[in-house]
Amino acid sequence: MTRVEFPPHLPPDDNEQKNLVVGHTLHLPAWKWRDYFTFNVDHKVIGIQYLVTAFVFYLIGGLMAIAIRTELATPDADLIDPNLYNAFMTNHGTIMIFLWIVPSAIGGFGNYLIPLMIGARDMAFPKLNAIAFWLNPPAGLLLLLSFVFGGSQSGWTAYPPLSLVTAPMAQTLWILAIVLVGTSSILGSVNFVVTILMMKVPSMKWDQLPLFCWAILATSVLALLSTPVLAAGLVLLLFDLNFGTSFFKPDAGGNVIIYQHLFWFYSHPAVYLMILPIFGIMSEVIPVHARKPIFGYKAIAYSSVAICVVGLFVWVHHMFTSGTPGWMRMFFTISTLIVAVPTGVKIFGWVATLWGGKIRFTSAMLFAVGLLSMFVMGGLSGVTMGTAPFDVHVHDTYYVVAHFHYVLFGGSVFGIYAGIYHWFPKMTGRKLNEVWGRIHFALTLVGTNLTFLPMHKLGLQGMPRRVAMYDPQFVDLNVLCTVGAFILGLSVIPFAINIIWSWSKGELAGDNPWEALSLEWTTSSPPLVENWEVLPVVTHGPYEYGHSSEVGVLET
């Protein structure tokens, strides 16, 4: 376990350091609400800024999804104008990926937890951290502003030549928005890499690093290597749109396939950007609530790194139907299937951790277990599509939509919820209400499956994605999906009420309500401005539950 001992076994000069810290931060009331609206450099404020902003965008993107599903309740394009439908469809995807999952999983949890987990007082570059966050709100506003100019309508992939002919001004705003969030992501990643590699408290060994930190490290490396390539592609698209170049205009010597390569070289790894931090959250939540050491610490840590490496070599599986030659299909089929191996290692690690554990079905654990089942389904359909022959059959059908929603909603969003229920007490000092949590979980689980399970069948039967009108034979399943989408929409309400109510009036949590052993639980809830009065000394790993040394509360 991780034990903080007072007085700490620090050399005398470090005690001087302690006095210095205590001198100006001693039990300051954590933060006032106003601090969250300012350019604050504290990683905890920034983490919450990320989470709340991302959640607002989640609601906006969710409303777009509701509009899309309402339109799809009937086979005709009768509710909203088809162009507006396209704009909703494009911006729903864009917002959910770039402004909800990525910023909340990496920016939100990463910023809040990484320094706390490694025993640092802040991130390596606090100002840069704040800059990275403040690039996000303008990006969202640009996306919303694009609706004034007809909305970007080419899907979140923005494939030319379509993106060059529909609403050029809106598409330009879309590109600028993505470049902003991309810059934010790169700056954030620089910060994470340097923080994790350089600022770990000296007493923490590498094999005592919480798995969430390994996950964020792998994620950041992936973001650093892939995001700039997307930026390059988008710059070329921007020039094609506005400055008369012809990179992607076939009639003038350009080629649209190169855009797809540049785009997917980022956007395939982006799915790991969305799921690797969530894997990290799972590795923290499951052992705590199952009261067992995590099974296969090293395997789980290294599998994050393996996913990061292999994930960079699979992007062409999105392009099997783009005239890709056979040898390339073969190579990318195999590399895609290989990614399932490290992912499976993680899944088996978690299941083995649950096996024989003393499981507490808190809301956090419910979402974690929900994630396990949902993500396995999404992963399996991913494996089927990773094989070129099958992909050719279901390409651009609702089967794809079902797959990535199981991964991104059943995976990432469930994981973000699990993380919020787990760390809310640390962030606010109060617990979320468990009854409301259960209602939230039940609605989410039912809603997810009702919405996305029928889509597999729709896709196999040949219903194309991205269109407002469809063959009337698909209407029954579509109605089912729409009902599910409304349940999903409703599920947010108990959650939002729970957050708002518990933040001010919830049950006081104490420093370590889950009796967890990782470092962030050794400080007060919410933590002091510089995290610790005295930096902790790590004597045990973060997952040693059930050992004789396990203690319920910290010895202070």
Added chain:
Amino acid sequence: MTIATAHEAHEGHEAHPDLRVWGLLTFLISESLMFGGFFATYLFFRGTTEVWPPEGTEVELFVPTINTIILVSSSFVIHFGDMAIKKGNVWGMRFWYIVTAIMGAVFLAGQVYEYQNLGYGLTTNVFANCFYIMTGFHGLHVFIGLLLILGVLWRSRRPGHYSATKHIGIEMAEIYWHFVDIIWIILFTLVYILNIL
């Protein structure tokens, strides 16, 4: 990194020198991937177009070669500045950094001269698209490097701002300048030398 330095890193909201160098290096890895995206695009078109560069959009070698010599040697010049400050010689550092800045400015002027005399523009054909985007983005980076060097020179007015033990800003400008140089060598090989061979 000890506890003390980690703490100091937060104190003035200014990162410890080691952290800043690592941060810059990490960022530059990322930047080089962006150039990588452009290079990949260029190579893709080069590989799929029969006549490359297309007739009428050939590159001119004289000015870029001189520019290359200037930029490569400026990497040595800036390093003399770094060596000077490590001996505590602020004036020596300023001299070498001023020389570097002049060389950078000459490079940019050379690029503008080249653009004006090529006889084709950004939108002429795909080769011209790639050529101007790649050299233009590199030129932008030279310009940023130039600003960093000028920033170092501006800050060195204050006595004691830089010394034999305190020169991280100078080192960061130097690293960035070397990066710009390395990218140029790759770019020069791809766009100029390969097309002559």
